[in-house]
Amino acid sequence: MQAFLHSRFRRNKENDAARKIRRGCLYMRKTMLYANYHTHTYRCGHASMEPDEAYVKAAIETGIRILGFTDHCPWPYSESFYKRGVRMHMSELDEYIASIRGLAEKYKDSIKIYVGLECEFFEEFLPYIERYHEMVDYLLLGVHWRKSEEAGEISSSNAVTPEHLSWFSENTIRGMKSGLFRYVNHPDHLFSSYPVFDEYCEKASREICKAALETHLPLEYNLGGAGKGERGGFTGLGYPCPGFWKIAAEMGCQAIVGIDAHSTEPIYNTARIERAVSYLRSIGMEPLRVLEGLE
Numbered sequence: 001m002q003a004f005l006h007s008r009f010r011r012n013k014e015n016d017a018a019r020k021i022r023r024g025c026l027y028m029r030k031t032m033l034y035a036n037y038h039t040h041t042y043r044c045g046h047a048s049m050e051p052d053e054a055y056v057k058a059a060i061e062t063g064i065r066i067l068g069f070t071d072h073c074p075w076p077y078s079e080s081f082y083k084r085g086v087r088m089h090m091s092e093l094d095e096y097i098a099s100i101r102g103l104a105e106k107y108k109d110s111i112k113i114y115v116g117l118e119c120e121f122f123e124e125f126l127p128y129i130e131r132y133h134e135m136v137d138y139l140l141l142g143v144h145w146r147k148s149e150e151a152g153e154i155s156s157s158n159a160v161t162p163e164h165l166s167w168f169s170e171n172t173i174r175g176m177k178s179g180l181f182r183y184v185n186h187p188d189h190l191f192s193s194y195p196v197f198d199e200y201c202e203k204a205s206r207e208i209c210k211a212a213l214e215t216h217l218p219l220e221y222n223l224g225g226a227g228k229g230e231r232g233g234f235t236g237l238g239y240p241c242p243g244f245w246k247i248a249a250e251m252g253c254q255a256i257v258g259i260d261a262h263s264t265e266p267i268y269n270t271a272r273i274e275r276a277v278s279y280l281r282s283i284g285m286e287p288l289r290v291l292e293g294l295e
């Protein structure tokens with residue numbers, strides 16, 4: 001009995017230690033990312049309510065040297081349509097920029113901080129995109145719709161036909177060719193709900209990758225999608241989509257890893273980041289360390 005209790009006690013102690021090591025692997029190891037240019041804030045309405053400063057502290061703790069904030073940009077929606085929960089309100093934009101600029105100054109000795117915006121490519125709102133381009137350090141192209149949500153069209157999360165795929169690939173390519181963006185967020189978002197990687201997926205992937213080569217824009221391997229996939233959150237192929245990334249690698253595109261942080265947890269989840277980098281290397285892609293001019 002004594003021996004049994006002793007071994008049980010030992011086993012529990014070992015389990016505690018193993019748990020600590022496992023947690024250490026997940027949350028305490030230094031990150032492989034030098035820069036993360038894709039970070040949201042509570043203003044978009046679907047991120048955690050943590051203050052902006054919490055993201056800065058998480059980045060410093062894990063060893064990120066460059067942190068870019070790119071919350072979802074506002075659009076001039078009518079107030080009656082405006083839905084909290086997708087993007088910041090127009091009235092929050094100046095305060096968002098001021099908050100991030102303030103943190104950049106406060107933490108300038110520890111980390112380099114940039115303020116940007118993640119934008120759709122809504123051609124009807126092109127003057128807004130051009131204005132944002134002047135206001136912030138950089139824009140990222142994050143296609144979730146091809147027209148304003150107010151137009152009532154489906155999101156790329158719900159693309160299920162070849163025609164839907166072409167809507168979103170064409171819109172993405174037009175955005176890439178505008179010259180207003182520094183990289184493409186989740187270029188494979190359009191496969192979220194699409195059932196199988198067929199010839200239409202291949203066509204859309206090749207066209208996006210060809211445009212990336214022509215415009216010299218990196219393609220983001222999106223860890224928001226990776227996390228959602230781990231939780232079984234997709235009804236279709238999901239993203240990052242291996243079929244897409246194999247084509248991107250074969251065509252010689254440039255990958256960049258983006259955390260797409262909507263809370264501080266994915267910044268601390270350095271194991272997920274390591275898996276992404278290892279996967280990209282396994283298919284022959286070396287992810288970009290830093291964006292030129294945003295070093």
Ligand SMILES: [Zn+2]
Binds near residue numbers: 040044072262
């Ligand atoms: Zn978001």
Ligand SMILES: [Zn+2]
Binds near residue numbers: 038040142185260
């Ligand atoms: Zn994002």
